[in-house]
Amino acid sequence: MKKWLTSAAILAAAFFPRAALAAEGAGAEHGSWLLLLFFIINFVLFVWVLAHYAGAPIRKFLADRGVTIRTALSRASGALAEAEDLANKAAARMAALATDLKKVADELEQETAFQVGKVAELAKSTAERIHRDTEMSSSALSEAAKRRVRAQLAESAATLASGLIGRDFQPSDQGRLIDGFMDKLGNGDRR
Template sequence: MKKWITSAAILAAAFFVYAAPAANAAEGVSAEHGSWLLLMFFTINFVLFVSVLVYFAGPPLRKFFADRAVTIRTALSRLQSALAAAEDLANKAAARMAALSAELKQVADELEQETAFQVGKVKDLAKSTAERIRRDAETSHYAMAEAAKRRVRAQLAESAATVARDLISRNFQPNDQSRLIDGFMDKLGGGDPR
């Protein structure tokens, strides 16, 4: 029934649109001067058009705009929660960056201290090694000097023995030999030393 009434209203509005200029032409009223009847037909036509539009297009439009509002509100709330989460992550990242900066400074300080400690340790080790090498060199020097002295003494003793042997064999007489043996025997026997 509603569809029939709506169809009749649309046909009447269309008829009035074409009937009004025909009525004015029949009365001899020109369209340029206008008439109250023509204004009334256009007004009725507009009112019918708007009422049909509101009647048929109103509920779908209301539903569309309500759905669109719900969609916009949902998207807005989701975006606001995403914005809050992003701000929270940004704050956490800034705090982490500050913590990392402090941790980096601490690691650099520790590394510098460890480097200074290791450099000191290497320096002390180098000093002790140099001192040990110096002591070893001195010991080796003294040992080599003593060995050289012993070799020189041995060489001198050998040379002196050779020279003494040569002298004794050249200048030693048989009576010197008996006198030496007698003197030696006297010393052993506790006799009169000369």
């Protein structure tokens, strides 16, 4: 029965708006109160119809929308917490990387200094060895040159002596030379 009355009131207000507005011409005070009363009744009916027919779907839509918003908010909060955690981890890794970089740079500097020292020491020992080898080579070359000069002098002296002996040596000189040599050998045995 309520539905029938409500429907009838809505239809009457929709099809006979003139009846509600007709009271307006009767008097300014009287018409304005009736007009206000009509608007209030009209508004109450509109709210009741809206609440009765659209209330459940609106409540369901608002409840679903609230669940969706809460789900999105919880996901966003989780993503924010995860992002903050990742940012903190990244900052920690960056600090660790900076420390590692400084450590590697120090180690590299120490290794470089060690290698430079080692190369300098090796260069010094190589220079000393080259100096010794040069001295030995120069003394060996000097001795070899002296031997060659002596050999050439001996050869030249032998050639000259052979020429002189061949030219001035007589058979009697040969016998006397052999006798003198034999005497020297004989005197050498006695001593």
